[in-house]
Amino acid sequence: DAKTTQPNSMESNEEEPVHLPCNHSTISGTDYIHWYRQLPSQGPEYVIHGLTSNVNNRMASLAIAEDRKSSTLILHRATLRDAAVYYCILSWTNFGNEKLTFGTGTRLTIIP
Amino acid sequence: EAQVTQNPRYLITVTGKKLTVTCSQNMNHEYMSWYRQDPGLGLRQIYYSMNVEVTDKGDVPEGYKVSRKEKRNFPLILESPSPNQTSLYFCASRGWTSGRTDTQYFGPGTRLTVL
Numbered sequence: 001d002a003k004t005t006q007p008n009s010m011e012s013n014e015e016e017p018v019h020l021p022c023n024h025s026t027i028s029g030t031d032y033i034h035w036y037r038q039l040p041s042q043g044p045e046y047v048i049h050g051l052t053s054n055v056n057n058r059m060a061s062l063a064i065a066e067d068r069k070s071s072t073l074i075l076h077r078a079t080l081r082d083a084a085v086y087y088c089i090l091s092w093t094n095f096g097n098e099k100l101t102f103g104t105g106t107r108l109t110i111i112p
Numbered sequence: 113e114a115q116v117t118q119n120p121r122y123l124i125t126v127t128g129k130k131l132t133v134t135c136s137q138n139m140n141h142e143y144m145s146w147y148r149q150d151p152g153l154g155l156r157q158i159y160y161s162m163n164v165e166v167t168d169k170g171d172v173p174e175g176y177k178v179s180r181k182e183k184r185n186f187p188l189i190l191e192s193p194s195p196n197q198t199s200l201y202f203c204a205s206r207g208w209t210s211g212r213t214d215t216q217y218f219g220p221g222t223r224l225t226v227l
Contacts, residue, residue, distance in 0.1 A: 043204075043218030044155070046216060099170075102155035
């Protein structure tokens with residue numbers, strides 16, 4: 001399985017942008033990059049995903065390096081509700097089972 | 113509202129007493145799966161199902177069973193629970209578009225303690 005590497009924890013001030021990095025140097029050409037987050041006492045929640053081009057949605061933006069060996073999740077204006085563990089995941093397909101292999105993620109703390 | 117529900121949310125049981133954790137989704141998704149989450153290990157897939165009557169093992173299937181008799185339901189069965197199955201369990205479902213994953217929706221989790 002291709003692996004991802006994320007910092008264990010990050011802090012950011014409320015109402016400021018947050019850039020969460022992820023390294024995936026062994027990514028293959030067909031792997032999608034997904035981001036999920038897990039708020040305290042909840043199940044993981046989809047944030048965004050992409051393949052090669054940068055992606056935007058109402059929650060966040062995903063910037064993917066040209067060589068696809070790294071990506072950055074951007075929260076444009078962090079709020080206290082964004083405090084969560086953020087998982088960068090590569091999805092890969094094995095006989096039709098597209099697997100999301102979760103690592104340990106980055107714990108994001110928002111400082112009021 | 114699109115959702116995945118799990119019951120019970122919390123369960124304390126004893127070794128060897130069979131139990132079932134139910135999972136239901138209202139999005140008509142073909143794909144459903146079960147994960148367990150343990151400190152330092154992230155989420156690991158237990159079993160998955162690509163459609164009714166189609167199930168297969170994930171990464172950590174030992175000690176678990178599943179069934180998929182209806183599209184909306186995917187129960188997780190522990191025939192003889194042991195303390196090493198104490199964990200936080202998540203059910204998830206997703207649709208399938210052009211052979212690639214759609215958004216995966218997770219349930220709220222079931223915290224199981226086996227004494």
